[in-house]
Amino acid sequence: MSSPLGTVKALLSADVPVLLWGAPGTAKTASVVALAQREEAHLVVLIGSTLEPSDVGGIPAPFEGQVVWSPPPWAREIRGALDAGRIVWLFLDELSCAPAAVQAVLLRVVQERKVAGLDISGVKILAAANPADSAADGGWLSPAMSNRFAHVQWRLPSTWFTGLLNRWGLGWADGGHCAAGLAAYLQANPQALQGVPHQDGSEGYASPRSWTNAVAGVVAVGGTKVRGARAVATACVGPAAGEWFSWIEAQDLPDPEEVLSGRVSPPMRPDQLRASLLAVAAAALRDHPDQAKRLTGAWEIFGKQRPDVAVAAATALLDGAPDAPLPTAFDALAEVIQAARSRAGV
Numbered sequence: 001m002s003s004p005l006g007t008v009k010a011l012l013s014a015d016v017p018v019l020l021w022g023a024p025g026t027a028k029t030a031s032v033v034a035l036a037q038r039e040e041a042h043l044v045v046l047i048g049s050t051l052e053p054s055d056v057g058g059i060p061a062p063f064e065g066q067v068v069w070s071p072p073p074w075a076r077e078i079r080g081a082l083d084a085g086r087i088v089w090l091f092l093d094e095l096s097c098a099p100a101a102v103q104a105v106l107l108r109v110v111q112e113r114k115v116a117g118l119d120i121s122g123v124k125i126l127a128a129a130n131p132a133d134s135a136a137d138g139g140w141l142s143p144a145m146s147n148r149f150a151h152v153q154w155r156l157p158s159t160w161f162t163g164l165l166n167r168w169g170l171g172w173a174d175g176g177h178c179a180a181g182l183a184a185y186l187q188a189n190p191q192a193l194q195g196v197p198h199q200d201g202s203e204g205y206a207s208p209r210s211w212t213n214a215v216a217g218v219v220a221v222g223g224t225k226v227r228g229a230r231a232v233a234t235a236c237v238g239p240a241a242g243e244w245f246s247w248i249e250a251q252d253l254p255d256p257e258e259v260l261s262g263r264v265s266p267p268m269r270p271d272q273l274r275a276s277l278l279a280v281a282a283a284a285l286r287d288h289p290d291q292a293k294r295l296t297g298a299w300e301i302f303g304k305q306r307p308d309v310a311v312a313a314a315t316a317l318l319d320g321a322p323d324a325p326l327p328t329a330f331d332a333l334a335e336v337i338q339a340a341r342s343r344a345g346v
């Protein structure tokens with residue numbers, strides 16, 4: 001079965017506008033941004049819930065004694081990037097929350113790639129929307145707008161876990177082990193990734209976005225063992241934080257720096273080993289004067305483990321540091337990763 005991102009890439013290559021439908025906080029926007037970076041596309045983002053018709057269709061302006069429609073800045077940005085030979089994507093986020101008048105103006109943009117007389121042919125168009133029962137303004141698309149898109153039901157891509165480990169390229173400094181602990185917990189307990197919102201919205205609930213916020217908060221206070229860390233996590237994800245902390249305490253994992261240096265061996269129990277290797281990957285991915293050596297050391301550790309146990313950490317390291325040299329023992333692990341990606345259609 002193809003992954004959502006694989007489907008998106010195929011449709012974009014055919015120049016078909018794509019609309020992602022999924023619950024809030026499931027990394028739709030972050031995944032589009034990351035995919036644009038990987039594809040080296042210039043990304044222009046419009047937020048549907050904040051738009052007025054003039055933001056899309058332009059405004060009247062005097063020109064040589066006449067009144068003409070002046071294209072908005074975002075359209076000029078697209079035209080300039082296209083003229084410079086760039087790949088350009090227009091991302092219409094929160095599209096279902098756009099007022100009816102805005103959707104009406106967007107129809108020609110999506111179908112004809114025209115904005116106030118400016119031709120933006122060549123731009124690829126993506127959009128994202130939340131179902132009406134979870135959208136900020138509870139909106140739906142008009143039939144005319146809906147019919148212009150290919151509709152993709154969104155599910156979180158595996159690359160989200162890689163992004164979590166290295167904070168989507170920003171790095172966690174000394175807090176990578178906390179992100180790795182969460183990644184291991186969610187991979188062992190996938191049902192914990194997405195919770196149910198409280199009826200009146202008065203408390204946090206689990207989602208990829210709120211889990212990321214929980215890690216950032218826990219790292220800021222000094223880690224999961226610091227007093228008050230559980231309260232910080234609970235503020236972000238609600239009761240799900242308690243189950244995460246209980247799981248972390250039961251793992252009793254070694255310091256990833258000790259494992260990476262070779263002073264301590266990884267644990268033997270498979271669930272502990274998976275979590276420990278993810279922590280080693282996070283440690284190796286952070287900025288460090290000896291990062292090249294640390295990446296090589298991590299690969300050597302992963303290459304000595306059972307491929308099915310090491311695959312999650314190895315995939316994260318491969319995505320986060322694709323240019324790092326690989327040990328010869330990596331061959332079996334590479335086959336497992338490639339097979340998993342082929343099944344996912346990525």
